[in-house]
Amino acid sequence: xxxxxxxxxxxxxxxxxxxxxxxxxxxxxxxxxxxxxxxxxxxxxxxxxxxxxxxxxxxxxxxxxxxxxxxxxxxxxxxxxxxxxxxxxxxxxxxxxxxxxxxxxxxxxxxxxxxxxxxxxxxxxxxxxxxxxxxxxxxxxxxxxxxxxxxxxxxxxxxxxxxxxxxxxxxxxxxxxxxxxxxxxxxxxxxxxxxxxxxxxxx
Amino acid sequence: xxxxxxxxxxxxxxxxxxxxxxxxxxxxxxxxxxxxxxxxxxxxxxxxxxxxxxxxxxxxxxxxxxxxxxxxxxxxxxxxxxxxxxxxxxxxxxxxxxxxxxxxxxxxxxxxxxxxxxxxxxxxxxxxxxxxxxxxxxxxxxxxxxxxxxxxxxxxxxxxxxxxxxxxxxxxxxxxxxxxxxxxxxxxxxxxxxxxxxxxxx
Numbered sequence: 336x337x338x339x340x341x342x343x344x345x346x347x348x349x350x351x352x353x354x355x356x357x358x359x360x361x362x363x364x365x366x367x368x369x370x371x372x373x374x375x376x377x378x379x380x381x382x383x384x385x386x387x388x389x390x391x392x393x394x395x396x397x398x399x400x401x402x403x404x405x406x407x408x409x410x411x412x413x414x415x416x417x418x419x420x421x422x423x424x425x426x427x428x429x430x431x432x433x434x435x436x437x438x439x440x441x442x443x444x445x446x447x448x449x450x451x452x453x454x455x456x457x458x459x460x461x462x463x464x465x466x467x468x469x470x471x472x473x474x475x476x477x478x479x480x481x482x483x484x485x486x487x488x489x490x491x492x493x494x495x496x497x498x499x500x501x502x503x504x505x506x507x508x509x510x511x512x513x514x515x516x517x518x519x520x521x522x523x524x525x526x527x528x529x530x531x532x533x534x535x536x537x538x
Numbered sequence: 539x540x541x542x543x544x545x546x547x548x549x550x551x552x553x554x555x556x557x558x559x560x561x562x563x564x565x566x567x568x569x570x571x572x573x574x575x576x577x578x579x580x581x582x583x584x585x586x587x588x589x590x591x592x593x594x595x596x597x598x599x600x601x602x603x604x605x606x607x608x609x610x611x612x613x614x615x616x617x618x619x620x621x622x623x624x625x626x627x628x629x630x631x632x633x634x635x636x637x638x639x640x641x642x643x644x645x646x647x648x649x650x651x652x653x654x655x656x657x658x659x660x661x662x663x664x665x666x667x668x669x670x671x672x673x674x675x676x677x678x679x680x681x682x683x684x685x686x687x688x689x690x691x692x693x694x695x696x697x698x699x700x701x702x703x704x705x706x707x708x709x710x711x712x713x714x715x716x717x718x719x720x721x722x723x724x725x726x727x728x729x730x731x732x733x734x735x736x737x738x739x740x
Binding site: 354356359360363364367368370371372375376384385388389392393396461462465466469480484485486487509512515516519 | 607
């Protein structure tokens with residue numbers, strides 16, 4: 336039976352343990368997007384994001400997967416595994432590269448909606464600048480911004496994923512946002528948006 | 539309320555002013571510095587929200603789901619009625635295959651299955667003549683109770699490390715004092731994700 340939106344992760348996990356493939360697919364389809372995006376933002380590599388997403392869900396199949404509902408949500412647990420795997424990749428030097436925007440398999444979405452080309456250009460540049468700023472944050476700040484600001488994970492869940500107290504999540508987030516503002520201000524000072532003047536039309 | 543208290547008690551990202559409690563609003567009204575900082579924070583929060591929206595449809599490629607389904611089926615199909623000893627061997631191989639499908643992907647950084655290598659001369663150093671006779675030209679030994687691979691079957695190969703004692707379960711002689719050593723092996727997985735054959739590397 337295909338799981339519905341009201342089936343909790345915990346119910347689905349029980350069904351997975353008894354060999355229910357639909358339940359496994361249900362959990363995967365519900366959670367994979369956030370995990371994939373988290374790893375993509377953290378690693379800057381679509382290949383690493385794909386591999387780690389797969390590994391995270393394979394972990395659910397292992398009998399000793401170690402998920403304990405008393406310690407937090409399944410989502411926080413999955414983010415936690417993904418984070419550990421990203422850190423492992425960092426140690427091996429496979430990540431911490433700029434986002435592969437040229438790569439065919441990254442398929443990053445376009446950052447502009449074209450109606451007012453001039454306005455959209457500025458808008459897109461700002462979003463690109465912000466995305467760049469996020470990817471260049473030190474890892475401990477980047478992970479908290481990606482989780483709490485981009486994936487809208489609540490602080491308690493982020494604390495489980497990051498294996499730290501909620502207060503630490505808050506303070507890191509506060510610091511991360513300050514760093515982002517600093518980076519954006521620096522970028523703005525370096526590349527000021529030129530003020531546009533109306534063109535004089537000569538007939 | 540001091541400026542420090544203002545920011546300390548602001549637990550959520552700064553949203554609309556109407557979402558602030560009266561104390562926070564009163565502080566903002568009387569503090570130009572916090573008011574300016576709040577405006578920058580709001581601009582940042584709005585920008586992050588837009589970035590999040592633009593990424594929100596991004597998902598792992600469909601092939602990941604396919605691989606996971608194969609791994610899931612591999613794990614669950616092993617529970618077929620077999621003798622206890624043999625089922626444990628098969629279950630062990632299947633679990634290892636599930637684990638290694640991911641590990642191999644992580645280590646290689648490649649999405650394509652590794653190409654089959656030509657058999658090296660040192661393959662299956664521990665195998666006896668009889669076991670080697672069962673191995674194919676590439677040095678792969680069929681696993682007990684596994685379906686035979688046909689020449690045109692679609693296969694994936696994963697490389698793994700297994701304890702030497704695992705090899706013994708396949709009927710290959712291992713010296714007792716080296717049972718805990720680990721040995722590299724290539725495992726052939728059928729299109730259903732089930733482990734079919736193995737070869738040991740030196």
